[in-house]
Structures are given as C-alpha cells and as structure tokens.
Amino acid sequence: MTLHATSADRLADPAVPQLDVAAELLALLGDTTTEPRPDTQLEALTLAVAADLPVLLWGEPGIGKTAALTQLAESLDLPLTTVIASVHEPSDFSGLPVVGDDPAVQGVPMAPPDWAVRLVRAGRGLLFLDELSTAPPAVQAALLRLVLERRVGALTLPPGVRIVAAANPRSSAADGWELSAPLANRFVHLQWTHDHDVVVRGLGGTWPRTSLPRLDQRLLSDAVAYARRAVCGLLAARPALVHRLPNSETRRGGAWPSPRSWDMTLRLIAFATAAGASREVLSLLVRGTVGDGPGLELLASLDRLDLPDPETLLADPASAVLPERGDLRQAVLDxxxxxxxxxxxxxxxxxxxxxxxxxxxxxxxxLVVVPAATLAALRDDGWTVPAQIERLAGVVALSRQADLAAERTPVGAGR
Known part of the structure; x- marks a missing residue:
C-alpha cells in the first residue's frame, strides 16, 4: 500500500513539524461515519435517566461505559460532568466546613465543590460518577445523600441534573470494594457488555447511531395505572418480596427488593409503557432494580396481566383471541x-x-385436555351435552390412551 501523495510530500518535507503531520493522521483516524442500529442497553439507560433515577453501569474496564455516557449526553443535549469517585474525599460530597465570622451564631456552612456549583449554575446536566466500586466505604457513605437527596454540601442539585455512575466488578477493579447495601439499593443496576459486530464495524469506521425512545403523551395515564396494577398485584400475592435483603455481601451490592426499589420499578414500568419499549428493555430495567428472581416473577405476572378476561371470553366465544404462548394459553383456559x-x-x-x-x-x-376433563366434571345432571363436545372427545380419549400406554411401559424399556 502506498501513502497518499500529499501525505508523502509532507512527510518528506523537513520544514513541516512532525506534530502537525501526527495531527493530520489523528484527524484521518477520527473521520468516521454512523449508521442506525438498535441498542437495548442504551434504550434502558435512556429510560432510567428520563425517569430521573440514578443508574449504575456495571462492566469490565474498557467496555465502553464512558463512551455510552458521552453519546447519551450529546443525544439529550446535556453537558457532561465527570467525577472520579475513588480519588475524592468524603468532604468533597458532604461539603467542606467553612468557618465564618461568628460560627456560634451563624453556624458553619458546608461549602460544595466547584463541579456542583457549575451544575447548579447551568441548571441541567449529566453527572457521571465513575469508578464507584473503587471508592472506599467512607466515600460511599458520603455519596448516599448525593444519590438520594441530590444534595452536595449546602447545595441542592436542580431537577434538570441526572445522575449516572459506573463501576467495575470487584474482581477487575483496582483495590475494589463491594458497594454498601444502602448505596446499592438507590441505583438501577445495568450490566454493560460489548457487541462484537458493533466493535468490528466501529473500528472499521462505522459506529452505531441509536434512536432514543420517546414518550407518547397520550399513554401517560394508562401507563401509570398499568404500572401500579402490576406491582401492587404481585406484592399483594407475594408479600415476602416487599423487602428481601440478600445474605451475601456481594449480592447486597447489587439489585435487591425493598419498598424503595419497588417504587423505582413502578416508575420504570410506567416510563417503558409510555415509550412502547420492548420486552428486552423492560426486563433489563426491572431485573436491574429488584434483582433477577423478583424481577422475573414480575415479568411473568405482567404476561398474565394482559390475558383476556374469562368473562369476556364466555360472553363471546366465537370472537375469542387466545395467547400464542402455550403457558399463557393454558392459564386462560384454566x-x-x-x-x-x-x-x-x-x-x-x-x-x-x-x-x-x-x-x-x-x-x-x-392444551385443552386437562381443561376439558375438568369442565366435563362440572356438568349438572340436568344439563344437555352440547354438540361441540364431540370435537373434543377424540382429543381427550387419545390423551388418556397415551397416558395408559406410558404407564404400561416398563421403566428403561427401549434402551
């Protein structure tokens, strides 16, 4: 391969400073294009940020967490402020005491750091707390008030400021610490991974461009009602899920259910519903707030929440629309x-x-065998047998014959 003539001439010209040539090469390396591509992780992050909930991105070093935050800030037109939590003292978040003329009367105010002052002056922004898992326990304790109450020293961050943090797993963090349970329970935890195809195409000069989710104003009231019905319905049936503090220190540093995290989950369901988000996005958000176990139970209950009402089906059987998924169809028939x-x-x-x-x-x-047998057992002696039952009799009989054949087959036969 030969160099472009102009670049070759500049390289050969001793009068051209080498740093200028290097700058030209860097400009060529940075000359990339973008292409539209859906990104489930970024959609989940965007919805959580829109819901004004603190988000914690978990991922190995160099996985692209900072790049994702930069893209999000540009897309939302928010100035990005990065604070490396591990290199700060607790007083950098709780405020530095400043002694005035008469502290016995006026007290001692807590002066906030300069980055907090800039955010308050701007009135909006994206605060990125990086390297959270390498922050010692004293710093994590000081961050509690910032993350929950949005207070830094004597300042309160304005509503236009959103908070996102990033952390590496303890196994890959330099002098890493487990997150304290109170701090972890204040975040929506999202696992950040890389996409092989995205990396390869990006290094080739074409990076993805993602369309961020948008809320449909017409769906807001229905979205709130749906979210409340979903969360309250599950917790009414499963009261043990309201608060479940994990036993291990590692799991306490992640997502787990509490009244606070269920409130966050309710908000995220409403936002995801109003945005028409996919099931994958909703799954990331729910499991990242209350944990995998409770999150999966909630997702399963959401499936059943959308099932048709049995009374509606009985009122007009000819127009019945049944779910495609076997487990949901079985639940409807039951x-x-x-x-x-x-x-x-x-x-x-x-x-x-x-x-x-x-x-x-x-x-x-x-799927109709068990419901048909149960329904047949409900018949009153005075009821006439409908003609439709003839169409089901063969299916039930065939199923019973198969069961009897299975019972007669010795264990291990045919091996």
Whole structure:
C-alpha cells in the first residue's frame, strides 16, 4: 500500500513539524461515519435517566461505559460532568466546613465543590460518577445523600441534573470494594457488555447511531395505572418480596427488593409503557432494580396481566383471541373453567366448551385436555351435552390412551 501523495510530500518535507503531520493522521483516524442500529442497553439507560433515577453501569474496564455516557449526553443535549469517585474525599460530597465570622451564631456552612456549583449554575446536566466500586466505604457513605437527596454540601442539585455512575466488578477493579447495601439499593443496576459486530464495524469506521425512545403523551395515564396494577398485584400475592435483603455481601451490592426499589420499578414500568419499549428493555430495567428472581416473577405476572378476561371470553366465544404462548394459553383456559366453577349454569358451561373448541382450532390440541376433563366434571345432571363436545372427545380419549400406554411401559424399556 502506498501513502497518499500529499501525505508523502509532507512527510518528506523537513520544514513541516512532525506534530502537525501526527495531527493530520489523528484527524484521518477520527473521520468516521454512523449508521442506525438498535441498542437495548442504551434504550434502558435512556429510560432510567428520563425517569430521573440514578443508574449504575456495571462492566469490565474498557467496555465502553464512558463512551455510552458521552453519546447519551450529546443525544439529550446535556453537558457532561465527570467525577472520579475513588480519588475524592468524603468532604468533597458532604461539603467542606467553612468557618465564618461568628460560627456560634451563624453556624458553619458546608461549602460544595466547584463541579456542583457549575451544575447548579447551568441548571441541567449529566453527572457521571465513575469508578464507584473503587471508592472506599467512607466515600460511599458520603455519596448516599448525593444519590438520594441530590444534595452536595449546602447545595441542592436542580431537577434538570441526572445522575449516572459506573463501576467495575470487584474482581477487575483496582483495590475494589463491594458497594454498601444502602448505596446499592438507590441505583438501577445495568450490566454493560460489548457487541462484537458493533466493535468490528466501529473500528472499521462505522459506529452505531441509536434512536432514543420517546414518550407518547397520550399513554401517560394508562401507563401509570398499568404500572401500579402490576406491582401492587404481585406484592399483594407475594408479600415476602416487599423487602428481601440478600445474605451475601456481594449480592447486597447489587439489585435487591425493598419498598424503595419497588417504587423505582413502578416508575420504570410506567416510563417503558409510555415509550412502547420492548420486552428486552423492560426486563433489563426491572431485573436491574429488584434483582433477577423478583424481577422475573414480575415479568411473568405482567404476561398474565394482559390475558383476556374469562368473562369476556364466555360472553363471546366465537370472537375469542387466545395467547400464542402455550403457558399463557393454558392459564386462560384454566381461568375460563374456574369462572364456570364459581358461577355454574348451562349457558356458561356451553360457552366454555365453545372456548375450548376455539383453542383446539387455533393451537396445540394437548392444551385443552386437562381443561376439558375438568369442565366435563362440572356438568349438572340436568344439563344437555352440547354438540361441540364431540370435537373434543377424540382429543381427550387419545390423551388418556397415551397416558395408559406410558404407564404400561416398563421403566428403561427401549434402551
């Protein structure tokens, strides 16, 4: 490969300073383009920032956490202020005492650091607390008030300031510490990973450009009602999930359920719903706030929250729209049978059979076997057998024959 003629001439010209040539080469390396590409991680981060919740990005060194924050700040048109938490003293966040003329009367004010003053003057910005896992416990304690109350010394950060932190796992952090449980429970924890294709294309000169999620103003009221119904419904059924402090120190430094983190989860569900976010984005946010176990339970309950009402299906079986997923379809059919059990009469019993026939026509036959057998057992002696039952009789009989054959087959046969 040959150098461009102009670059070769400049290199050969001893009158051209070498640093100028180096600057030209650096400019060429920085001359890149962008292309649209969805980014689930960045969408989750954007929604959490929009919800005015502190976010903590977990990832190995060099994974691109700072680059993501820079892109987010540019996209939101927010000035970025970076503070390396591990190189600061506790007083840098709680404020430095300044003795006045008459401290016995006026007290001793706590002077804030210059970066906090700049944020207050600007009225808006993105505060990036980097290297949080290398901050000693005394600094973490001083950060509690900043993260929760947004106070630094005597100053209160304005509503236009958002807080994002980054940390490396203790195994890869220089002199790392586990996060204290009170500090960890104030963050939305997002695991930050790299995408191989994005890195390769970016080094080749084309970096991704992500369209950030936008809130639909028409959906705000419904989004709030949906979020409240989802969280309150789960916690009413599972009271043990309201507060569960992990036993190990490592897990206490991550996401775990508490009244505070459930309140954050409710807010995130509302924002994700109003933005029409994907299931993947919602999963990252929910599991990053209350932990994997409770988060997955909430996601499962959200699936059932959107299931059709059994009474609606019984009122118009011919128009029944059943879920595609097998577990959700099974739950709907069980709900229809239970509705008939709670209020049995001939018309409702007939309508339930029509729903089962609809399920047989649009999905896997084996899903109707148990509901059909249960529904048949609910028949009153005076009820006539509907014609639809003939279409289900073969499926139930075939299932029973298969079960009997399985029982007759000796264990280990055919091996």
């Amino acid at each position: 709900g229809v049978v239970e509705a008939v059990r709670n209020r049995p009469d001939q018309s409702r019993w007939d309508a339930a059979w029509a729903v089962l026939v609809r399920a047989l026509e649009t999905g896997a036959p084996d």
